[in-house]
Amino acid sequence: MFSSTMFASILPEILLLLLGMVILIVEPFWKEEKRRNVGWLTAGGLIASIFISLAFAQPGEPTSALGGMIRFDWFGFFFKMLFMFAGAMTALLMMDHQRLGARGEAYLLLLASLIGMNLMAVSSDLIMLFLSIETASIPLYVLAGFMLGDDRSTEAGFKYLLFGILATTVMLYGFSLVFGFSGTTNLYQLAEMFRVGAITPLAAFGILALILVGLGFKAAFVPFHFWAPDVYEGAPTPVAGFLSTASKAAGYAVLLRLFLVAFPNPSLSAPWTLTLAIIAALSMVVGNLLALPQTNIKRLLAYSSIAHTGYTLIGVVAFTQLGAASVIFYLAAYILTNLLAFGVAMAFSQATGLENLEDYAGLSRRSPLLGLMMLSAFLSLTGMPPFGGFVAKVVVFAAGIQAGYTWLVIIGVLTSVVGAYYYLNALKFVYLRRMPGEDEASHPIPLSRPYALALVALTIGVILIGTIFAPWFNWADAGALNLF
Amino acid sequence: MDFPVLSIITFTPIVAALIMLAMPANRKNEVRAVALASASFALILSAWVYFNYNQTAAGYQFIEKYDWLPALGVSLHFGVDGISAPLVLLTGVVMFTGVLISWGDDNPHVMAGIQDRPREFFAFLFILAWGVFGVFVSLDLFMLIFFYEIAVFPMYLLIVIWGWSVTREYAAMKLTLYLLIGSVIALVGALAMYIVQYQNTGALTFDMLKMESAGFSQSFQIIWFLPVFLGFAVLGGIWPLHNWSPDGHVAAPTAVSMFHAGVLMKLGAFAALRVGIMLLPEGAKYWQWLIMAFAAIAVVYGAYIAFVQMDFKYMVGFSSVSHMGLVMLGFATLNRDGLLGSGLQMFSHGAMTALFFAVVGMIYDRAHTRQIPELGGMSKVMPFAAVGFIIGGLVSMGMPLFSGFVAEFPIFMGVWREHWLVAVVCSISIVITAAYIMRNIRQVFFGDLPEKFQGHITDITFLDKVALTTLCLFMIVIGLFPKFMAPMVQTGVDYVLRLLGGS
Numbered sequence: 001m002f003s004s005t006m007f008a009s010i011l012p013e014i015l016l017l018l019l020g021m022v023i024l025i026v027e028p029f030w031k032e033e034k035r036r037n038v039g040w041l042t043a044g045g046l047i048a049s050i051f052i053s054l055a056f057a058q059p060g061e062p063t064s065a066l067g068g069m070i071r072f073d074w075f076g077f078f079f080k081m082l083f084m085f086a087g088a089m090t091a092l093l094m095m096d097h098q099r100l101g102a103r104g105e106a107y108l109l110l111l112a113s114l115i116g117m118n119l120m121a122v123s124s125d126l127i128m129l130f131l132s133i134e135t136a137s138i139p140l141y142v143l144a145g146f147m148l149g150d151d152r153s154t155e156a157g158f159k160y161l162l163f164g165i166l167a168t169t170v171m172l173y174g175f176s177l178v179f180g181f182s183g184t185t186n187l188y189q190l191a192e193m194f195r196v197g198a199i200t201p202l203a204a205f206g207i208l209a210l211i212l213v214g215l216g217f218k219a220a221f222v223p224f225h226f227w228a229p230d231v232y233e234g235a236p237t238p239v240a241g242f243l244s245t246a247s248k249a250a251g252y253a254v255l256l257r258l259f260l261v262a263f264p265n266p267s268l269s270a271p272w273t274l275t276l277a278i279i280a281a282l283s284m285v286v287g288n289l290l291a292l293p294q295t296n297i298k299r300l301l302a303y304s305s306i307a308h309t310g311y312t313l314i315g316v317v318a319f320t321q322l323g324a325a326s327v328i329f330y331l332a333a334y335i336l337t338n339l340l341a342f343g344v345a346m347a348f349s350q351a352t353g354l355e356n357l358e359d360y361a362g363l364s365r366r367s368p369l370l371g372l373m374m375l376s377a378f379l380s381l382t383g384m385p386p387f388g389g390f391v392a393k394v395v396v397f398a399a400g401i402q403a404g405y406t407w408l409v410i411i412g413v414l415t416s417v418v419g420a421y422y423y424l425n426a427l428k429f430v431y432l433r434r435m436p437g438e439d440e441a442s443h444p445i446p447l448s449r450p451y452a453l454a455l456v457a458l459t460i461g462v463i464l465i466g467t468i469f470a471p472w473f474n475w476a477d478a479g480a481l482n483l484f
Numbered sequence: 485m486d487f488p489v490l491s492i493i494t495f496t497p498i499v500a501a502l503i504m505l506a507m508p509a510n511r512k513n514e515v516r517a518v519a520l521a522s523a524s525f526a527l528i529l530s531a532w533v534y535f536n537y538n539q540t541a542a543g544y545q546f547i548e549k550y551d552w553l554p555a556l557g558v559s560l561h562f563g564v565d566g567i568s569a570p571l572v573l574l575t576g577v578v579m580f581t582g583v584l585i586s587w588g589d590d591n592p593h594v595m596a597g598i599q600d601r602p603r604e605f606f607a608f609l610f611i612l613a614w615g616v617f618g619v620f621v622s623l624d625l626f627m628l629i630f631f632y633e634i635a636v637f638p639m640y641l642l643i644v645i646w647g648w649s650v651t652r653e654y655a656a657m658k659l660t661l662y663l664l665i666g667s668v669i670a671l672v673g674a675l676a677m678y679i680v681q682y683q684n685t686g687a688l689t690f691d692m693l694k695m696e697s698a699g700f701s702q703s704f705q706i707i708w709f710l711p712v713f714l715g716f717a718v719l720g721g722i723w724p725l726h727n728w729s730p731d732g733h734v735a736a737p738t739a740v741s742m743f744h745a746g747v748l749m750k751l752g753a754f755a756a757l758r759v760g761i762m763l764l765p766e767g768a769k770y771w772q773w774l775i776m777a778f779a780a781i782a783v784v785y786g787a788y789i790a791f792v793q794m795d796f797k798y799m800v801g802f803s804s805v806s807h808m809g810l811v812m813l814g815f816a817t818l819n820r821d822g823l824l825g826s827g828l829q830m831f832s833h834g835a836m837t838a839l840f841f842a843v844v845g846m847i848y849d850r851a852h853t854r855q856i857p858e859l860g861g862m863s864k865v866m867p868f869a870a871v872g873f874i875i876g877g878l879v880s881m882g883m884p885l886f887s888g889f890v891a892e893f894p895i896f897m898g899v900w901r902e903h904w905l906v907a908v909v910c911s912i913s914i915v916i917t918a919a920y921i922m923r924n925i926r927q928v929f930f931g932d933l934p935e936k937f938q939g940h941i942t943d944i945t946f947l948d949k950v951a952l953t954t955l956c957l958f959m960i961v962i963g964l965f966p967k968f969m970a971p972m973v974q975t976g977v978d979y980v981l982r983l984l985g986g987s
Contacts, residue, residue, distance in 0.1 A: 386634060416664075424640055
């Protein structure tokens, strides 16, 4: 039963586990003031794991492994690499957080959550899927409420926990119905059962709607988005960044595999895709409109992330290979961009303790580099070249038009203009406004080494994915091919 | 071509912008020197392209093609034809003169040039130039839109940071949102074309040369022509979507106004022609009357509004709407004369309006007012600027021996062929233009210098004079020797006419 494929299929997770154990062992021996270095260890270990996995565990032909529990294919592998990169950046951003930085358990929780997300991307069995979703979620509940004594963080943790449990329960009910109808929990067998008619389209519609509640919570689309602004605002900023990127992408990984592999029946598609299309449209409209009046940068980013979920969903609605590839590409670009945006917010609040938009006045004079990074992040979110967001939007829209959803794409482009308003408005504070009554030169914003490293890496990444987009798209396309 | 001259032109500004951003912020003169050096380099190369364009061979030349994203058929496909080569040259000229104008003046009474953070200013301006060059040379629809959007966003920052403090926030946001709405609508149209050509031919490609023969059905062309054409034409200042343009021009700092009116509006017109008319010719024929009506309104209405302006810069801004209306009018004729005139008008107006905005900027920097009635006698203190403005004014009025005549005459001939009434109505604009230009020359440059200006208004700098001379030179050369440009544009027009079915 033991084979090299089996080993390779979970090599990244094994490495993460080893890394976690190393942290657990060395952390108590380090002095209090050196504990922050766990962050270097985590980030370095994650980057090393990425390279080791790329060297030894690249998937070939899609295969089932571990008794059909997981699927070893490029789709899952690409997502794993994305999650681990996001994890490494988050670890760097956590290092100088006052409450998180010197706490080894924070990094451990991050790694535990990453293991769960990695498995979410490859699970091909409903039971495995549920376990991995829980593995990914529970550490995040703790991390969101990590700052004990801070009311907002506690509120964030609890809110996230309660919403999360509710959504997961509904999804679990959906899973149980699947088993009741078909007698199997394996996604690939399920596809076969569905094709032969063991599950009627109506039942499938109901089941999928239940499952969508759970995944919609993870990916934060309307109407399951209510937790996002409060949790992002209250949670420690690096954790919020992680929630809005890797965690969201993990939800999409499951969503793509479940919807495209397990329920591919065309007779179901029409009402089902219409439902998804309406959700996408609502997410874009609600996210963008509610972002307009926000004055807190984390709340702004929360609503903008809801809007971006909507754009991503256009690719799912297409139900084509181009659509799936565009979703993966969009998520890759979005992870880099939003991590950069949260990273800038983190670096700024670290130096000043502030997180309202008007506090960003004079930022470009206080730190031209940080100003440029924020410019890159926000323009990428707007969908402007030469940043990743532009290409990502274009491919998603192309997929939407190819599938005949021109109306959805038109909603998408118009709401993206609404988005441009608040992103540019934020940049206005950075570049135009001055600090009231102060000389900016005497208030520089120092960037500590982990921030500088993470932010520069992310900025380069955002520009790379927006200019030399061929390799990224080809990887996304190779992943999408595994779903058809 | 062995020597990738078009990519070198296109990527010179972005490389220069990155170099400038990497320089220390307090080395202002070094930053300016880098800007001037790279602008000169781009100008020389674009002139080289212009003079080495083979007019007998016609068609697209200096072609370069590199696969960029083969999976979706995106390629870096560059080439210029008889219409875009002059526009590349124009961009080089305006970029060069824009840098000169922004250099600044040592005189502390003069607010000229960019003194606050020139590093960021030139970097953003050059990112803009990168996008502009890219649009003019791209033969790939994806890259064309890519560069088009690059040309949009730096405008916001350039206006909002360095613009006229009274209206800059309002004007910058208005401009950006107008242009974005236009470009995203055009993007949807472009994607629809991409998908349909894939369904028709089975090949995923954004290559516009292939899309020309994609066989779009007539109904498809009729549906999508308007979104695509108008989406791009927003940047060309087409009525009724021109509203952003005067506000934007007025709020922008001098070099940005020059760039914007001089080059960016051509960008919109060019993209509307390249994507709208050339890829969807049937749609263009169907909607010809509507475009012609919009353009005719822009021509007359723009001129009239310019006439009643008391603010010098608003006057020039609205005159741009009127003159760009002529470009659109030439497009709408869909015949040889009209298109030829439009091609020439794009260059002529670009040089002329850049000069106008430069002179307006010079006066405002010294007099600190743009109210026409408050000004006077400027020719006594800045004779060079006065001469420049008068030459520009003659171009604007369409006087023979200047480039404006060479451009406008064919447009009116083309319009007459389509419908004589439109030509008659539009010719009113020439009268109005002459009226406001004459009035302005008299009021601003002649008469007595008002007392409050006496003593402290100084002449323009040497660099300003170089910039004005460069711009005037082109307008006069084209006016005296139409052969300098007309045959080249003609080759490009022939290509468009072939796509339109040899009308």
